[in-house]
Amino acid sequence: MNERLVTTGADERERAAESALRPHGLEEFVGQKVVREQLSLVLDAAKARQAPSDHVLFSGPPGLGKTTLAMIVASEMGAPLRQSSGPAIQHAGDLAAVLSSLDEGEVLFLDEIHRMARPAEEMLYIAMEDFRVDVVVGKGAGATAIPLELPKFTLVGATTRAGLLPAPLRDRFGFTGYLDFYTPEELVQVLRRSASLLGVQLTAEGAAEIGGRSRGTPRIANRLLRRVRDWAQVRGSGIVDRSAARAALEVYEVDERGLDRLDRAVLDALCRRFGGGPVGLSTLAVVVGEEAETVETVAEPFLVREGLLGRTPRGRIALPDTWGHLGLTPPRDAPAGAAWQLGPEDGSDEGPQDAPGGSGAQGPTG
Numbered sequence: 529m530n531e532r533l534v535t536t537g538a539d540e541r542e543r544a545a546e547s548a549l550r551p552h553g554l555e556e557f558v559g560q561k562v563v564r565e566q567l568s569l570v571l572d573a574a575k576a577r578q579a580p581s582d583h584v585l586f587s588g589p590p591g592l593g594k595t596t597l598a599m600i601v602a603s604e605m606g607a608p609l610r611q612s613s614g615p616a617i618q619h620a621g622d623l624a625a626v627l628s629s630l631d632e633g634e635v636l637f638l639d640e641i642h643r644m645a646r647p648a649e650e651m652l653y654i655a656m657e658d659f660r661v662d663v664v665v666g667k668g669a670g671a672t673a674i675p676l677e678l679p680k681f682t683l684v685g686a687t688t689r690a691g692l693l694p695a696p697l698r699d700r701f702g703f704t705g706y707l708d709f710y711t712p713e714e715l716v717q718v719l720r721r722s723a724s725l726l727g728v729q730l731t732a733e734g735a736a737e738i739g740g741r742s743r744g745t746p747r748i749a750n751r752l753l754r755r756v757r758d759w760a761q762v763r764g765s766g767i768v769d770r771s772a773a774r775a776a777l778e779v780y781e782v783d784e785r786g787l788d789r790l791d792r793a794v795l796d797a798l799c800r801r802f803g804g805g806p807v808g809l810s811t812l813a814v815v816v817g818e819e820a821e822t823v824e825t826v827a828e829p830f831l832v833r834e835g836l837l838g839r840t841p842r843g844r845i846a847l848p849d850t851w852g853h854l855g856l857t858p859p860r861d862a863p864a865g866a867a868w869q870l871g872p873e874d875g876s877d878e879g880p881q882d883a884p885g886g887s888g889a890q891g892p893t894g
């Protein structure tokens with residue numbers, strides 16, 4: 529019921545579908561030119577030295593290829609990959625167990641590394657730098673720390689929130705790759721590649737149509753492709769062309785810009801119920817029948833990035849594009865977008881908290 533076609537996360541079933549589409553080498557990895565070049569230098573240098581690579585961190589929003597790159601690091605190094613994640617490491621002991629079982633040269637992938645427990649983080653700094661952990665034996669006054677040498681390994685971390693990583697941990701990565709949203713052209717390349725792996729016939733217009741609705745995110749592009757393929761097989765000619773893409777994505781309520789039902793419900797409430805805001809997040813969430821956290825983490829980042837929603841100290845506001853996207857005309861006395869952009873002169877509805885020259889209505893905050 530709550531399953532969203534354009535959500536950026538992936539569940540179990542989807543992970544299986546995804547692994548079939550994962551690029552296995554850097555040359556297969558679409559886009560992210562800068563990260564690819566930098567990473568290939570790091571890896572080539574390590575290979576030339578015949579030593580494990582420096583530790584690597586990948587940072588960026590969900591669905592852009594962090595896990596894929598972690599696997600590529602291992603395969604390019606010809607090393608086995610061990611996987612765990614921040615949430616799975618709630619005690620230093622959990623991490624000690626993983627680290628002490630590593631083999632020389634192995635790649636340890638820690639997903640969502642920002643969610644690891646604090647004591648484990650501290651153990652990790654030392655392990656990364658000195659290849660050593662201190663295992664505490666016994667309890668209380670009789671406890672002793674026994675240093676345990678670790679084989680040289682490569683840590684690959686992934687995080688959607690690089691800002692939450694403590695500096696000492698961040699600094700111990702020899703290289704950080706910042707992944708950015710993909711251009712529509714890059715998404716078309718991703719789609720072509722996936723279509724050929726899935727044995728789906730995809731036309732150029734079909735690819736452009738799907739790419740344009742994929743929020744700059746390969747995971748979403750691949751997901752939409754699978755749904756359009758279903759439609760084409762059941763209702764269409766089997767070919768994923770523009771009309772199949774349009775018809776299928778209409779069924780799934782994904783619009784031309786990649787907004788889905790929740791996104792539109794938020795914008796609709798903002799404009800029609802609250803005249804363009806400002807309105808508080810929790811009020812907005814109640815009106816659309818969702819948890820505030822869902823609205824904030826799932827719908828808002830994309831809407832803010834698209835310039836369809838503004839976050840201000842007094843609440844969420846509609847921007848000029850918001851009205852247009854819903855096919856509405858902004859009210860002449862629109863308190864929100866227009867006025868905010870005019871700045872402090874138009875003081876008619878600025879509250880006391882509005883710091884002068886403060887947070888712009890359009891500043892992406894996520």
Ligand SMILES: Nc1ncnc2c1ncn2[C@@H]1O[C@H](COP(=O)(O)OP(=O)(O)O)[C@@H](O)[C@H]1O
Pocket residue numbers: 545546547549550551556557558559560589590591592593594595596597718746747750
């Ligand atoms: N640059 C890319 N080229 C081709 N496919 C990609 C690329 N980046 C991501 N994908 C595909 O998108 C899906 C999600 O990627 P993933 O690495 O799991 O993202 P993340 O770990 O950042 O959430 C995978 O199926 C992957 O194959």
Ligand SMILES: [Mg+2]
Pocket residue numbers: 594595596639686
């Ligand atoms: Mg991942």
